[in-house]
Amino acid sequence: MKTCLIIGDPVSHSLSPAVHNAGYRALGIDKEFHYEARKVAADELAEFMDTVRPSDIRGISCTAPHKQAIMRYLDEVDPVADKIGAINTIVNDNGRLIGYNTDWLGVIEPLKRLATIKDKHVALLGAGGAARSIAYGLSEQGVKLTIYNRTPDKATALAAQFKAASAPLIGNETAIRDSDIIVNATSVGMGSGDASPLPRAALSERQIVFDSVYVPYETKLLREAAAAGAQIIHGTEMLVHQALAQFKLYTGYAAPEAAMRKALNQALKEHGENI
Numbered sequence: 001m002k003t004c005l006i007i008g009d010p011v012s013h014s015l016s017p018a019v020h021n022a023g024y025r026a027l028g029i030d031k032e033f034h035y036e037a038r039k040v041a042a043d044e045l046a047e048f049m050d051t052v053r054p055s056d057i058r059g060i061s062c063t064a065p066h067k068q069a070i071m072r073y074l075d076e077v078d079p080v081a082d083k084i085g086a087i088n089t090i091v092n093d094n095g096r097l098i099g100y101n102t103d104w105l106g107v108i109e110p111l112k113r114l115a116t117i118k119d120k121h122v123a124l125l126g127a128g129g130a131a132r133s134i135a136y137g138l139s140e141q142g143v144k145l146t147i148y149n150r151t152p153d154k155a156t157a158l159a160a161q162f163k164a165a166s167a168p169l170i171g172n173e174t175a176i177r178d179s180d181i182i183v184n185a186t187s188v189g190m191g192s193g194d195a196s197p198l199p200r201a202a203l204s205e206r207q208i209v210f211d212s213v214y215v216p217y218e219t220k221l222l223r224e225a226a227a228a229g230a231q232i233i234h235g236t237e238m239l240v241h242q243a244l245a246q247f248k249l250y251t252g253y254a255a256p257e258a259a260m261r262k263a264l265n266q267a268l269k270e271h272g273e274n275i
């Protein structure tokens, strides 16, 4: 049996085990692969990584707080992950640990299914960890990218790395309204607060609005974008697409998307989401 893990702290509410295990079942490889969540705190990472090489662990998905810290324990870092500066996926290739990043695919794949994104004006909201992978992906697609952040210096630093423009989030509603695509990579709207990173006036019917926040399923941003007539993409799409790419890396098989998507929706329903 090959084990795949998601490690992080906290990790108990992770939906990844439900999604990946559903994929194994759909392909009939659930006797060969099993996926589970394991809590690994920041100060336990070194000790944990010592155990990985000789074990039956085939893959590790990593989430906060490990995405950068884990790099030093790997034998090889994929060039894309290196450019992003963060790892969310590790493959144990017979004792050789190789780090990848699939987070950026979580935004690019759903956008590409909806529209041609090359040359589009894209407003990326946020300049933290999530925004980094997204900025990489967007810059590779040849979009006209502007990064908006509450703390403008962080937007400027990120923009410099990915050949983008930057501006303060506050007070730029008119420029954001003129964007073809808005991607929210701030944490605003996450959880129970029902807040939006943008006023309604920044939203219009000619936009695609993608929220990386997936709990709640219908964020205030997406509700208001839909009300303005925009096309919306839920944060769950990001989860699905980064997981599909991980699945391929861990198992070698093309991921069974429908089964994994269904499992994600089911798990969210069980968490009380109205999906």
Ligand code: ATR
Binding pocket: 125, 126, 127, 128, 129, 130, 131, 149, 150, 151, 154, 169, 185, 186, 187, 188, 197
């Ligand atoms: P993550 O890894 O989820 O991206 P992060 O690195 O802490 O988390 O980044 C959080 C992002 O949300 C940042 O861009 C942050 O803006 P600042 O750089 O100004 O802190 C943004 N953010 C968090 N709370 C916000 C708020 N109330 N209004 C606007 N932006 C906010």
